[in-house]
Amino acid sequence: MNVGIIGAGHIAQKAAITLGAMEDMQCLAIGSRSLEKAQSFAARFSVPRAYGSYADLLADPDVELVYVAVPHSCHFEVTRDAILAGKPCLVEKSFMLNATEAATILALAREKGVFVAEALWPRYMPVHELGRELLASGVIGQPKMVTASIAYNVSDKERVLRPELGGGALLDLGIYLLNFVRMFFDSPIERLNTTCIKADTGVDATEDITLVLADGTLASLQASAWCQGGNEAVIAGTTGYLLFDDLIHPTRISVCRKRHVVERVVQMPPEITGFEYQFRACRDAIRAGLLEPPQMPHSESLYLMHLMDRLRAEWGVSFT
Numbered sequence: 001m002n003v004g005i006i007g008a009g010h011i012a013q014k015a016a017i018t019l020g021a022m023e024d025m026q027c028l029a030i031g032s033r034s035l036e037k038a039q040s041f042a043a044r045f046s047v048p049r050a051y052g053s054y055a056d057l058l059a060d061p062d063v064e065l066v067y068v069a070v071p072h073s074c075h076f077e078v079t080r081d082a083i084l085a086g087k088p089c090l091v092e093k094s095f096m097l098n099a100t101e102a103a104t105i106l107a108l109a110r111e112k113g114v115f116v117a118e119a120l121w122p123r124y125m126p127v128h129e130l131g132r133e134l135l136a137s138g139v140i141g142q143p144k145m146v147t148a149s150i151a152y153n154v155s156d157k158e159r160v161l162r163p164e165l166g167g168g169a170l171l172d173l174g175i176y177l178l179n180f181v182r183m184f185f186d187s188p189i190e191r192l193n194t195t196c197i198k199a200d201t202g203v204d205a206t207e208d209i210t211l212v213l214a215d216g217t218l219a220s221l222q223a224s225a226w227c228q229g230g231n232e233a234v235i236a237g238t239t240g241y242l243l244f245d246d247l248i249h250p251t252r253i254s255v256c257r258k259r260h261v262v263e264r265v266v267q268m269p270p271e272i273t274g275f276e277y278q279f280r281a282c283r284d285a286i287r288a289g290l291l292e293p294p295q296m297p298h299s300e301s302l303y304l305m306h307l308m309d310r311l312r313a314e315w316g317v318s319f320t
């Protein structure tokens with residue numbers, strides 16, 4: 001399957017490296033607002049076609065899947081144009097700026113019969129199924145508490161710093177925490193407590209989110225785009241706990257019965273970068289005639305967008 005990447009930025013490079021190492025998919029084209037930038041990206045990652053506008057990439061009849069890798073504030077317009085051009089899309093997280101944009105895009109995709117998916121990559125990784133299997137096996141008893149944090153100092157990035165680009169820690173990093181809970185717990189969120197520290201630009205820099213699920217599980221989550229930290233996550237149950245070494249890109253899940261006593265380690269299989277799972281999932285879903293990938297249904301993207309709208313409303317953070 002031929003993939004076209006839109007936006008020749010940071011994450012586009014990782015996607016190009018991944019696709020370059022896959023046997024069954026390739027990056028056919030890169031689209032940038034600058035032809036020079038597209039050509040330099042194409043030369044660096046051996047991409048056959050370079051376009052100096054996003055519209056030119058969307059007009060390429062050989063592009064079978066568009067990977068949208070632009071700032072959050074641009075997701076809507078780029079994805080809308082791709083859907084109108086009839087191109088299936090894999091859109092980087094966070095899917096859109098807010099739930100209104102997400103609902104509009106999903107309705108358009110449905111109306112046009114075009115596949116669209118959110119590139120929330122842990123959803124497509126083996127950890128999703130393996131974690132759920134471990135929980136269902138009862139190995140830690142009844143899950144009761146989730147503790148997770150994620151912190152990268154990316155405060156020098158324009159797209160994180162600036163509200164008009166959809167900046168802030170939540171859309172960039174916090175979404176992984178919310179996704180972690182949603183990936184492993186089917187119970188709805190019943191209560192929510194939250195607070196945040198804002199950056200000088202008004203975006204959320206560091207935040208604390210406590211969720212209480214209807215099944216009685218409590219999730220204590222922290223995200224920051226202003227400091228460097230670990231990304232560990234723990235799901236604690238009545239008889240033990242699961243330790244995920246990285247909640248975005250785990251290499252292993254340790255099963256512990258007593259504090260620091262590791263009984264079993266579930267290792268993730270060898271991979272290229274971890275991005276290949278989301279590309280393969282899209283390819284399989286498109287070939288099966290689906291409009292959404294089973295690993296990350298549209299309803300989940302929408303749920304997360306509503307949840308993040310609610311959090312920003314609590315903090316008094318807006319993108320305008």
Ligand SMILES: NC(=O)c1ccc[n+]([C@@H]2O[C@H](COP(=O)([O-])OP(=O)(O)OC[C@H]3O[C@@H](n4cnc5c(N)ncnc54)[C@H](OP(=O)(O)O)[C@@H]3O)[C@@H](O)[C@H]2O)c1
Nearest residue numbers: 007008009010011012032033069070071072074092093094
């Ligand atoms: N999955 C992951 O692990 C991961 C990691 C980091 C980021 N992301 C996500 O990927 C997306 C892009 O992030 P990134 O780190 O790659 O960003 P980035 O390095 O800033 O690149 C974004 C690209 O978007 C294009 N663009 C279009 N309109 C723009 C505008 N008004 N201002 C700036 N750039 C604009 C630019 O490409 P051209 O100049 O070529 O048009 C730019 O290079 C975001 O949704 C982010 O959350 C995902």
